[in-house]
Amino acid sequence: MGSIIRVDHLTKHFRDIKAVENLSFTVEEGQVYGFLGQNGAGKSTTIRMLLTLIQPTSGSIDIFGMDLQRHRKEILRQVGAIIERPDLYKYLTALENLRIFATMSGIKISGKKLMDQLAMVGLEQRAHSKVKTYSQGMKQRLGIATALVHDPKLIILDEPTNGLDPQGIADIRNLILMLSREKNKTLLISSHLLSEIELIADSMLIIDKGKKLVEGRVNDLFDPAETVVELKTTNDAAAFEKLSGSDFREFVQQRRNDCVLLKLHRNRIPEVLKELVRMEVNVISLHSKHSLEDYFLSLTTGQPHVEALKN
Amino acid sequence: MWKLLKIELFKIFKRPRTYIAFGAIAAIVFLIQVALKFDGKSYVDLLMSNLSGSFEFSDEFKNKLLNGYLICFVILNTLLIQMPLLVALIAGDSIAGEANMGTLRLSLTKPVSRTQYMLVKFAASVVYTLALLIWMAALALFGSMLIFGTNDMVVLRSEGIEQMKDFDVLWRYVAAFGYAAVALTTVSALAFLLSVFAENSIGPIIATMSIVIVFTILSEMNIPIYDKTIKPYLFTSHMVAWKGFFYVKADAEGTTINGSIENLPAVLRSLGILVAYIVLFFSTAVWVFRKKDILT
Secondary structure, three states, X not given: OOEEEEXXXXXXXXXXXXXXXXXXXXXXXOOEEEEEOOOOOOHHHHHHHHOOOOOOOEEEEEEXXXXXXXXHHHHXXXXXXXXXXXXXXXXXXXXXXXXXXHHHOOOOOOHHXXXXXXXXXXXXXXXXXXXXXXXXXXHHHHXXXXXXXXXXXXXXXXXXXXXXXXXXXXXXXXXXXXHHHOOOOEEEEEEOOHHHHHOOXXXXXXXXXXXXXXXXXXXXHOOOOEEEEEEEEOOHHHXXXXXXXXXXXXXXXXXXXXXXXXXXXXXXXXXXXXXXHHOOOOEEEEEEEEHHHHHHHXXXXXOOHHHHXXX | OHHHHHHHHHHXXXXXXXXXXXXXXXXXXXXXXXHHHHHHHHHHHHHHOOOOOOOOOOHHHHHHHOOHHHHHHHHHHHHHHHHHHHHHHHHOOOOXXXXXXXXXXXXXXXXXXXXXXXXXXXXXXXXHHHHHHHHHHHHHHHHHHHHHOOOOEEEEEOOXXXXXXXXXXXXXXXXXXHHHHHHHHHXXXXXXXXXXXXXXXXXXXXXXXXXXXXXXXXXXXXXXXXXXXXXXXXXXXXXXHHHHHHOOOEOOOOOEOOOXXXXXXXXXXXXXXXXXXXXXXXXXXXXXXXXXXXXX
């Protein structure tokens, strides 16, 4: 596997604002690469530089082993992208939009193939409807179809699930996984939602204030079984006290106004529940959050998740 | 390149608002033609009133005067002042409209160079301008020729009248419409340049019209100090030079020389200045756009 994207000491300043600072990372062929950061961390600026929409202040970008500035056209022929919202020509139909972007991508494509593309994102029934009549989720799917219409090797999706309902998010996730597993595409996906990235990414990069915080394979960065549990009971004070005096005292992190926070291995949750029953604590709800989220928040806010929840 | 131009034209002509300009031209031409059909004599009397002290005109001459060629001249005089707005509606929207819709960023992630993109966008604006002019020619010239017939053409000037034989008129209109196309392309290039700086199309359209209005006022003002210092450099001063095709030379006896133009070098100089403005506006637009960070 060779590297598809190689970013080296990339920097972008907008006058006094340092949007991206000395950022380096590599995306390998066939990977789903998660690009994470809070809103305003510099993800979109980086992606826009990868797509030549923004000129870097310094640094270099190689894609498919070629320098992006010198081989822009050859590279972009093999790249499909959505940047933030999937804005399309609202007064045109889905099919017309798709045909326009296929032509701009330099390919000749038959009407049947365009319909197949729309079918892949579930829009074949609405191919002849104007985009202004589409819901946000449909626009997002059509945006993905336009990004894929020329069968690119590299797909860059900037916040692809923004504004979607849970079903829409699941659809996009499944599509990404299908593209990666069945079509062997390389995908770079940015998001500010860790829960979204962890379900699909092989590797990830977390940035904050334009700087790299951490990069690596998802499995190497955290223990997926570690979890933070929010426990709500009829009497949180009593529950906190009883758990603090039990064999599970090492997992008790904090008592808040409306819950008790525990940090433990997922397998041990049933034991905690049994113990709570034994101690006659009435449990109202138990909500488990991934420890990766904790990890992400601790990196981007400088405090662990449990600390962040206190505020 | 041709495929990209076809896309741009498809996008322009798929928008209902594109046809507003065509509708507006048709309405104005129709209203002028109807008014002159039913009350043309009053209009001719009004035109002749300034000259009636020096010349005596027979009714037969006045009737000959009101023909399709004169009507088209009247319409051109009226409409070529309003046309810049119609042209700016599309050219001002070229880049700014795409930025506003959010489609600019998607388009520029495609393997099309920014210079190529600008060339295609501008070419589409020019095609639209030509389409408007052809539409106007069809209605104002050929429509008026059908309704009013043809005859010798008389053009009134402050210094007197210009008379052309009917067989000597049509080529002048072809030249005048060609010149008008260059004049309107200048406005189109200005709106296109302003469009690069904006993220919605209202700004460039209003800015273009403001510039055209201010420059036109300056061009028309009779202030001697401006005649040599400002006016020769304003593109609006040269936009009206199409009338030069209807000013003819006369021989020693005062007889019109068929096929002549009174001051062809002046017309060509004005044409050259307009072309220079187009090149300046367009190349500046490309230069700015190539360096621009797309943040919309």
